[in-house]
Amino acid sequence: MSLITPLFLLGLLGIALPWWLHRLETQTTEREKFATTRFLEASKKRIHVQRKLRFLLLMALRMLFLALLAFAFARPILLQDPEAAVTADTTHHVIVVDSSFSMNQGGKFAAAQERANTIVNGMGEADIASLYSASTNVATITEPTADAAALAQDISTLEPGNGRLDLGAMISSLNGLVDVSDANFVFHLVGDFQQTSQAVRFADMIPDVINGRPVTLDIQQAAAVPEANYTVDSVVVENRATVVANVRAFNADGAGSVERQVSLSINGVEQQQQTLGIPASGAYLVQFDAVTFGEGDNRVDIALSPADSLPQDDVRHTVFDNAPPAPVLVLTDDPSSLGLTYLRAALETAPRGYSVDITDVSDFDMRVMQRYPWLIIDDIGIVNPTLDAGLRDYINGGGSVFAAAGPRTGALDTMPLLGTAITASVSDPRAAPAQISRIDTTHPVLSDSSGWSAVNARVVRVALDPSDQILITQAPNFPVLVERQIGAGRLLLLTTSIDNSASDLPVKPVFVSFVAKAAQYLSNEKLLVKEQLADSFLQLAQTGGASGQVVDPDGENLLSLQDTTIAQDVQLNKRGYYQVFTPGGEVLVAVNPDIRESDPTPMPPATLQNWQNVVAGTAPVETADLADNAGASAVASTRDDTLEEVEIWRFFLVLLGLMVLAESLLGNRYLNMKTGSF
Amino acid sequence: MMATAAKHAPMNLLQPTVLASLSNLELVAKAVVEGFVVGLHRSPKFGFSQEFVEYRAYTEGDDPRYVDWNVFARTGKTYIKRFLGETNSHLMIMLDSSASMGFGSKGVTKLQYGKFLGASLAYMASRQHDAVGVMVFADEVMEYRPPASRSGSLQGVIHTLDKAQPALGTHLGKPMSRFQERIKRRGLVVVISDFYCDAEELLENVRPLAMQGQDVVLFHLLDADEINPNIKQSTLYEDMETGHSIEVSPVYMNKDYRERIQAHIASIQKAASGMNADHMLINTGEPLDKALHSYLTFREKRG
Numbered sequence: 005m006s007l008i009t010p011l012f013l014l015g016l017l018g019i020a021l022p023w024w025l026h027r028l029e030t031q032t033t034e035r036e037k038f039a040t041t042r043f044l045e046a047s048k049k050r051i052h053v054q055r056k057l058r059f060l061l062l063m064a065l066r067m068l069f070l071a072l073l074a075f076a077f078a079r080p081i082l083l084q085d086p087e088a089a090v091t092a093d094t095t096h097h098v099i100v101v102d103s104s105f106s107m108n109q110g111g112k113f114a115a116a117q118e119r120a121n122t123i124v125n126g127m128g129e130a131d132i133a134s135l136y137s138a139s140t141n142v143a144t145i146t147e148p149t150a151d152a153a154a155l156a157q158d159i160s161t162l163e164p165g166n167g168r169l170d171l172g173a174m175i176s177s178l179n180g181l182v183d184v185s186d187a188n189f190v191f192h193l194v195g196d197f198q199q200t201s202q203a204v205r206f207a208d209m210i211p212d213v214i215n216g217r218p219v220t221l222d223i224q225q226a227a228a229v230p231e232a233n234y235t236v237d238s239v240v241v242e243n244r245a246t247v248v249a250n251v252r253a254f255n256a257d258g259a260g261s262v263e264r265q266v267s268l269s270i271n272g273v274e275q276q277q278q279t280l281g282i283p284a285s286g287a288y289l290v291q292f293d294a295v296t297f298g299e300g301d302n303r304v305d306i307a308l309s310p311a312d313s314l315p316q317d318d319v320r321h322t323v324f325d326n327a328p329p330a331p332v333l334v335l336t337d338d339p340s341s342l343g344l345t346y347l348r349a350a351l352e353t354a355p356r357g358y359s360v361d362i363t364d365v366s367d368f369d370m371r372v373m374q375r376y377p378w379l380i381i382d383d384i385g386i387v388n389p390t391l392d393a394g395l396r397d398y399i400n401g402g403g404s405v406f407a408a409a410g411p412r413t414g415a416l417d418t419m420p421l422l423g424t425a426i427t428a429s430v431s432d433p434r435a436a437p438a439q440i441s442r443i444d445t446t447h448p449v450l451s452d453s454s455g456w457s458a459v460n461a462r463v464v465r466v467a468l469d470p471s472d473q474i475l476i477t478q479a480p481n482f483p484v485l486v487e488r489q490i491g492a493g494r495l496l497l498l499t500t501s502i503d504n505s506a507s508d509l510p511v512k513p514v515f516v517s518f519v520a521k522a523a524q525y526l527s528n529e530k531l532l533v534k535e536q537l538a539d540s541f542l543q544l545a546q547t548g549g550a551s552g553q554v555v556d557p558d559g560e561n562l563l564s565l566q567d568t569t570i571a572q573d574v575q576l577n578k579r580g581y582y583q584v585f586t587p588g589g590e591v592l593v594a595v596n597p598d599i600r601e602s603d604p605t606p607m608p609p610a611t612l613q614n615w616q617n618v619v620a621g622t623a624p625v626e627t628a629d630l631a632d633n634a635g636a637s638a639v640a641s642t643r644d645d646t647l648e649e650v651e652i653w654r655f656f657l658v659l660l661g662l663m664v665l666a667e668s669l670l671g672n673r674y675l676n677m678k679t680g681s682f
Numbered sequence: 683m684m685a686t687a688a689k690h691a692p693m694n695l696l697q698p699t700v701l702a703s704l705s706n707l708e709l710v711a712k713a714v715v716e717g718f719v720v721g722l723h724r725s726p727k728f729g730f731s732q733e734f735v736e737y738r739a740y741t742e743g744d745d746p747r748y749v750d751w752n753v754f755a756r757t758g759k760t761y762i763k764r765f766l767g768e769t770n771s772h773l774m775i776m777l778d779s780s781a782s783m784g785f786g787s788k789g790v791t792k793l794q795y796g797k798f799l800g801a802s803l804a805y806m807a808s809r810q811h812d813a814v815g816v817m818v819f820a821d822e823v824m825e826y827r828p829p830a831s832r833s834g835s836l837q838g839v840i841h842t843l844d845k846a847q848p849a850l851g852t853h854l855g856k857p858m859s860r861f862q863e864r865i866k867r868r869g870l871v872v873v874i875s876d877f878y879c880d881a882e883e884l885l886e887n888v889r890p891l892a893m894q895g896q897d898v899v900l901f902h903l904l905d906a907d908e909i910n911p912n913i914k915q916s917t918l919y920e921d922m923e924t925g926h927s928i929e930v931s932p933v934y935m936n937k938d939y940r941e942r943i944q945a946h947i948a949s950i951q952k953a954a955s956g957m958n959a960d961h962m963l964i965n966t967g968e969p970l971d972k973a974l975h976s977y978l979t980f981r982e983k984r985g
Contacts, residue, residue: 035917035918035920035927036917036918036919036920037785037919037920037922038785038919038920038921038922039782039783039785039792039876039878039905039908039922039923040782040878040921040922040923041919041920041921041924041926041927041928042878042921043939043942043943043946044919044928044930044934044935044939045928045930045934045938045939
C-alpha cells in the first residue's frame with residue numbers, strides 16, 4: 005500500500021485529543037478508609053467495571069475514527085501485483101532455457117530462444133510466466149510476470165555458458181525456486197536434452213507436485229537433428245618430453261572417418277602438428293615427442309582444425325608443472341641399506357617428485373640442514389648428543405624431521421629428540437609382529453588409511469608426553485607413529501624400521517602413499533588441482549593461502565582488493581587459463597568444459613515422451629498450440645508494465661460512516677447508563 | 683441575645699476540633715468540665731456533687747485532704763466533710779480502641795472523642811471524690827486500671843486513656859468477662875464504643891454487668907459520615923479492621939446505607955433498653971459539652 009498525500013498522516017496526531025479528553029472524564033475510584041464495611045453493598049463494583057470498559061471502547065472508537073479520517077485524506081492506494089491475482093484459472097509458465105556448454109553448438113541456442121519466445125507469445129491473458137537459465141546451476145532471470153515484452157527482452161539477453169546441465173539437479177533446483185501459488189504450472193524445458201544430461205536416477209527428474217496438482221511438462225527440443233562433434237578428451241605429459249592427447253568424435257556415425265589437423269602449443273607457441281583421420285565413433289590417441297617445456301607451469305594446448313559445429317571444445321587446455329624435483333636430505337649410517345632403497349623409490353614416484361640427497365651421518369655438516377625444509381633419518385638411533393642438539397635447533401626454527409626407529413634405536417635407553425625413556429626394543433627379531441589397531445584418519449598424512457590394517461610391525465616402546473599426538477597405534481596400545489610439535493617445527497617418529505627387518509610396511513602398497521603424504525605434510529606444500537571443470541569453484545586455500553589474486557583467461561582480476569584477503573573460493577566460468585597469484589608464487593589452472601557436454605547425442609524420443617507422461621500423466625503441450633495462441637500475444641504485450649494503482653480511500657469513507665454510527669450508538673448508551681446508574 | 687452569645691462563647695472551646703488541638707488530655711477534661719459546670723444552674727444528682735452535706739468521723743483509709751481542720755482546731759477531733767450525692771461508689775470507664783474507632787471525617791477520630799469524653803467523666807467523678815478506673819479494650823484488654831480515689835489516680839486514668847491507640851477489631855466478650863472477674867462492687871460503668879457488633883453479642887456480654895447491679899451507660903460514638911454519608915461518586919471503601927475493600931455507589935451509600943446504620947443503632951438501643959442500661963448516641967461532630975449535657979439531662983429525667 006502506498007499514499008498519494010502522506011502529509012495528511014500528520015492528522016494522526018489528532019488521536020491524542022480523545023485520549024486527552026477521556027483522561028479528563030475518567031473518574032478514578034476514590035479509595036477511602038471506613039470504620040466498617042459490614043453495612044455496605046459490595047455488588048456495586050461490577051457497575052464501575054462495566055462503565056469503564058464501555059468508556060475505553062468509546063475512546064478507542066473515537067481514536068480509530070480520527071485515524072481513518074487521516075488515512076482517507078492521505079489517499080491510500082494499493083499497488084496490485086499481477087501475481088497477487090493468481091487464481092486456479094491462471095497458468096504459470098515456468099520457462100527454463102538450457103544454457104549449458106553444448107548449447108553453443110550450431111544454432112541450438114538461437115533455436116531455443118525462438119522457442120522460448122513462442123511460449124511467451126502463446127500465453128493466455130490471465131497467464132504469468134517466469135524465466136530461468138539452466139546450466140551447472142539454475143538462475144532466475146525473470147520473476148513471475150504477465151509482461152510478455154519484459155520476458156522477450158530477458159530471453160534475448162540469454163547466452164550459453166561453459167557449464168554442464170544435469171536434468172536431475174535442474175529439476176531439484178526448480179522445485180526450490182518456483183514461487184508456489186494457486187496457478188496451474190507448466191514447466192517448459194527448452195534445450196538440446198543430451199543423453200549425458202540425464203540424471204542417474206530417473207526419479208530425480210520428476211518435479212514436485214504443486215498444490216496437490218501435478219505440473220505439466222513441456223519439452224521443447226532446440227535441435228531436432230544433432231550434428232557431429234570432435235573434441236580433445238584428455239592430455240597427458242609423460243617423461244617431461246612426450247604429450248599424449250586423446251581425440252574423440254561424437255555423434256559422427258554418418259560422417260565416417262574425418263581428417264583433422266591436431267596441433268600442440270606450449271605456452272602459446274605451436275611446436276608440433278599432425279594430421280590424422282578420426283574414426284566415425286571412438287577415440288584416437290595422438291602422441292607428440294621431444295616436446296620442450298619451460299621451467300615451472302606450462303600452458304599445453306591441443307587444438308583441432310578445421311573447426312566443427314562446436315568450435316569451443318576444439319582446444320583442450322592443460323597445465324604441466326615442469327618444476328624440478330624438490331631435494332630431500334636423508335641421514336643414515338649405511339647409505340646402501342635396503343630401507344633407503346624403499347624410501348628413495350617412494351619419494352621419487354611421489355606426484356610432486358623429490359630428489360633424495362643421502363648423507364652419511366659421520367660426514368654430516370649440520371650447517372647444510374638449513375638448505376632443506378625437512379629431512380629424513382632412517383634410524384633415529386644414529387643421532388648422537390651433538391646432532392640431537394643441532395636437530396632440535398633445526399626443528400625449533402621451523403624445520404621438520406621424519407625419523408624411523410631402526411636397529412640402532414633398540415640399543416638406547418632414551419629416545420633421541422623426544423628425550424623420553426625407551427621401555428622395550430625391537431632387538432628381539434623372534435618376537436611376533438603385531439597388527440595396527442587404530443589410525444587417526446583425520447591427520448593429513450593418514451587421510452588415505454586403506455592398507456594400514458595389513459601392516460605388521462615390531463615397535464620400540466617409548467614413553468610419550470601428554471602433548472604428543474599418537475597417529476597410529478598397535479595392539480594392545482603401543483604407538484607406531486607419533487607427532488610432536490617442537491617450536492615452529494615438528495617431528496614425525498615411526499617407532500618401527502623402514503627396512504623390512506622389523507616391519508613389512510616398506511613392502512606394502514600403503515608405504516608409497518604414506519611417504520608421499522608425509523613429504524607433502526612435512527615440506528608444508530599444498531597441492532593445487534591444476535585442471536578444473538568450467539563452472540567449478542577454485543578453493544583459494546589450496547593455493548597456499550587465502551590472500552592472493554585470480555586473473556581470468558581474459559586478463560581480468562576476479563577479486564577486489566578487499567576480497568584478496570577474505571575470499572575463500574572463486575568460480576571458474578570461462579575456458580582457458582586462470583592465473584592464481586599467491587605469496588608462494590604464480591600458479592596456472594586450466595579450465596575446460598565437462599567432456600560430457602561435447603557429446604550432442606540426444607535422449608531417445610521415447611525417453612522424453614515417457615518423462616512427460618510420468619510427470620503429469622497428461623498429453624504434452626504441443627508447440628503448435630502455442631503458436632496458434634500467438635495472436636493473443638498482442639493483447640498480452642499491450643498490458644501496462646507497471647503495477648496497477650487502486651485507490652482505496654472510498655473504503656475508508658465507508659468505514660468512517662460505520663464508525664460514526666457505532667460511536668453515536670455507544671456514546672448514547674454510555675450516557676444513558678451513566679444517568680440511570682447513579 | 684447578647685448575653686446568650688457571651689455565655690456561649692467559651693463553649694466554642696469545646697468543639698472537638700479545638701479540643702483535639704490541646705495536647706494535654708487533663709487540660710481538655712478540665713476545660714470541658716469547668717466550663718460545663720459553670721453553665722449549669724445547679725449540680726444535678728448524677729452522683730457527682732460539691733454541695734456539703736455533713737461531717738463524719740475520720741476513719742483509717744479516708745483521704746486526709748478532706749479532713750476539716752477548722753473543726754479539728756475547734757474540737758480536737760478529726761472529721762471529714764461529706765458532699766451531696768456522694769455515693770462512695772466508683773466509676774469504671776471502658777474505652778473501645780478498636781481500629782474502627784480510628785475513623786473520623788472532621789479531624790477528630792471517634793477514639794479521640796472517646797478519650798475526651800472519658801477524661802471529662804473521670805474528672806467530674808474525681809471532683810466529688812469517687813473512685814475512677816479505666817479499661818481500654820479492643821479484641822483483648824489493652825490497658826486496665828482499677829478504680830481508685832486516692833491522690834493521683836485521676837492523672838493515672840487520664841494517662842491510660844491518652845495512651846490508647848486504634849488497633850485490632852471489636853469484641854466485647856473478653857473485656858466484659860475480665861471486668862466481671864475483677865470488679866465485684868457495684869458502680870457506674872461507662873462503655874465508650876462505636877458498637878460495631880450484633881445486638882445479640884452486646885446483650886450477651888453486657889447483660890451480666892447489669893445483672894451484677896452495675897449501672898451501665900453505653901456511649902455510642904459515631905462519626906457524622908457514618909450516620910449521614912453523602913458521597914458524589916463511586917468510592918472504594920477499605921474496612922479499617924479487616925482491610926477488605928468494597929466499591930460503593932453514591933446511590934447506595936446515600937440511601938440504603940443510611941437505613942441500615944439507623945436500623946443498627948435502633949437494635950443497639952433496643953438491646954440496651956432490654957438490659958436496663960442507658961444508651962447515648964453521640965455524633966462526634968457535635969461539641970462535647972452538648973453531649974454531656976444531653977446525657978446528664980437524660981439521667982436527671984430518669985431519676
